Amino acid sequence: MESGKNYLVGIYDDEDVMLNAVKQVRESGVKIHEVFTPFPVHGLEDALGYRRSRLPIAAFLFGLTGTTLALTMMFYMMGFDWPMNIGGKDFAPLPTFIPVTFEMTVLLSAFGMVGTFFVVSNLKPYGKPKIFDIRSTDDKHVMAIDLAKNHLSSEEITGILNQSGASEVNTKNFD
Amino acid sequence: MSVTASVRKPLITGGKTAHDVTEDICRQVEGKPSKLWFTAMAISLGALAVGGYALIMTLWHGIGMWGLNKTVGWAWDITNFVWWVGIGHAGTLISAILLLFRQKWRMSINRAAEAMTIFAVICAAQFPLVHMGRLWLGFYWALPLPNTFGSLWVNFNSPLLWDVFAISTYFSVSLVFWYIGLIPDFATIRDRAQNKISKAIYGALSFGWDGAAKTWMRYESVALILAGLATPLVLSVHTIVSFDFATSVIPGWHTTIFPPYFVAGAIFSGFAMVQTLLLVTRKVYKLEHYITINHIELMNIIIMVTGSIVGIAYITEFVIAFYSGVEYEEYAFINRMTGPYWWAYWSMMTCNVISPQLFWVKKIRTNLAATFILSIVVNIGMWFERFVIIVTSLHRDYIPSSWAMFTPTFYDIGVYLFTFGLFFTAFFLFAKFFPVINLAEVKSILKSDSLKSKKEETINEMQEVQDLENN
Known part of the structure; x- marks a missing residue:
């Protein structure tokens, strides 16, 4: 497995399901790389444990x-x-x-x-974003998990994601 | 997660999902422009061309082309300037002040209203720029640069210079505020784009937005602070515009009521313009589920309230002129009402004080045709307000031999027409190529404030009541 390039991507249809999932996934010891949402979801920054913006x-x-x-x-x-x-x-x-x-x-x-x-936030014209799932700017909430930074296996994490209410779990590889 | 009382009217109707929102709004951007759009664009470009001729002639020959004279040295130019700046105020009020007050109904209308603000301020800026005469030397006069003919600086005691700072700050901060809101929506269009050109253009415009939770967190923090900055800013802009008059010693101008009175008038005319534009946009783009009758009614209530504030200001001004016992002040106001410009005064009173009172009737404020007509009436009235304040105060000088009348020439009207062409050309381009409704914000309230969620909530509540009764 290439390091730092393989991701598991959990797709959620609903923001509340996703918000609960973030808590569940983190409690089961999985490190979340980032969550991508089509609109600001309140409470997500706390669920992910982010420090308040300065x-x-x-x-x-x-x-x-x-x-x-x-x-x-x-x-x-x-x-x-x-x-x-x-x-x-x-x-x-x-x-x-x-x-x-x-x-x-x-x-x-x-x-x-x-x-x-x-x-x-690294926003600039012609900035090339890493897109985990193209639907994250439409209506899906996308949770990306970096496999290299987690000690659990891909299958175990997929299980956790499915259990937390993900409608799909895909893999994503950036080359 | 936010909880909204089910008694509040839904903000989004039609059982829309987040994907429907994307489809409904992006369809306008992605589709080919309609015949109607080309026709509208042709008319506004025509106005731009005719007005452009008048503008070029004014720049070539000087402002002597206008109807100004020694007594009335300010007339249509500054009337139009104040009118356009005032119109801009509604956009910032909607996006900033209503954000601070957590009024979610702003979300369907803020994008178009802010666009209106930006274009209106550009139009407003034309008038002081042209009135400088030699526009190309304007930098030396308006910006704090050492005068090339010595070491003089600009005069920071002058409200006209404060205006330079106020208008340019207002324009640039509004632009940034608007653009920040557009970035996530540009990203949505980028991710849907089919051809290379639009992918590249919207890709550049979206600044590489990916919708990461961390970026959203910062974005929300930026939006809140910008709203906090824009709120006093918008109030300061029209306050400073009113200082142009209030700090002078002309009877009819030299009043302390001007700042709040101008700000209320600005919001009044701005909301009227928002109504005019949105009623058409809503119809053409079939946005009835996003801009509902509820939105229109709420805006009409604001028009009614600010219209009443303006009415009270007119009456207060009058009473204070009498109470002051200053002969010149008293004359200025009697002359406004009964002098040669009585028709302008009474047009203003009818359009601004009487007509918005019709909105007390619920049937009128929820009627689209009535709202559309009244929104135009209000803007005619607000144009007359500025004309009345400016021209009637000036045209009777202290010495009767200096008394004069003002008549606009073709070039006065032409430059005004130019700004209309500019405004509508910009607005139509915006309506075609930019998302007219804030996608991200509207999606964020679908769960709490859409008709669908409201219905489910009501059903659940009814179920609970039944369960309780059964037990």
Whole structure:
């Protein structure tokens, strides 16, 4: 058996059956490579034992960068580099800086977070996804199990998958 | 797993399965464009061409081609700008604010509404860009670059500059939000594609999406944060647009009520535009099971509520003008109502204050023809609102010798027509090549909110009650 290239693929028709199956399969000691679903299934990340996403932290830090950048830019331009008397207003009027500061915060936060999301999830134009079953973007929930990372035999795992409610169990080989 | 009370109306009817959803929506993308589509496209391209002529003439000869004069220096251009930006607001409200409020009925309509937002903002941007006159120098005036003729910077005290930041941020963040939602659906189309070209195009558009649980987890987190960012953003955009007027000292503009009043008006006109577009899309694409009467009724209720807020704002403005005791302010409002532009004022009042009140009647708000007509009436009214605020406040200057009237020329109308051509061309392209309904989100509520699941639930409940009675 080639290492890391042979997968068992369990196909589930229903999200609740799949969610229970994930718990059952993990309890019977099988390591799940990943589950592919056509839509977000709530509670799946907990069932798979994933750590919560830290993207909100990234968003906050990018937002903070935006705030700092905007305020620095405006104070530098209007207060230091070329102070101008505009209708007798203060050279560094903080209240009139608020709208631009807010917009820059939102802009950097949104773009920074989405950029981070693309990078960590390896999403890019012409990115070639590993597709275990083409129906996973239509209506099937697909559980992939890497045989090389499991000590149980292929037959044993197939049995566990069938018992957990899989409608089909296939093998998949990436060359 | 979510539990929804069975008394709530189902959001998806017709006993659809996840596979049916894929089929129903992808069919439009995969099939050949219909004759109707070509006809509609030809009309909008025609508008684009006629309007394009007016636009080129305006750019070539300058904005003197418009009907502006020394007194009325802002008229159709800024009216159209505010009108288009306002229309955009409904898309973000649906996708962001309703997401934060966990309103699941947004899921059938958010895709098309967000597309509308993006195209409307592009149309809106045409007007300030053209009004700059020498468009090609606009970068120096609008962006914080050192002036090539010295070291001057842009003026950060000016609401017009805040607008540059607000509109561009709003546009780009909305675009990203919309695109993130499209990625999983593009992947669905990619995996169904039969020929090489569409496989390559949708493959590139889908960014290599595979629907892994980990990616979905991050995706949901991104969507939630983006909604949290877009909510204050959308409110800030029309607030800043209203600052263009409110921070000036023109009687009729210099009022603190403008920000909330503009935001309510924006949502009001935006929802009306969503209704106009979706009623047609729903009919042509046979989406009756996805965009149900329930959806239409809910949107009509929002139109009714925001229309009433706008009505109250009109009356408040009036009362405050009298209460202020400022002669100029009082005159501005009396002149609006009874002056030479009385017809514009009363068109606005009829369309925006009286007509949405018809939605109190359930028969009217669940009637498709009535909804369609009223949605157009509301948008005519909202165009007049901006025209009334802008032109009637300007045309009576402080000195009677400066009093003037505004009459649009062919070029005013032409540039407006250009934006209509632009908007509908973009929308028809979207409707043909992009999935008009968010597949992934709609699939995720099939178990909790479809008619099928509701029926099963009701049957189970009835069974339980019977069992209890028998025992």
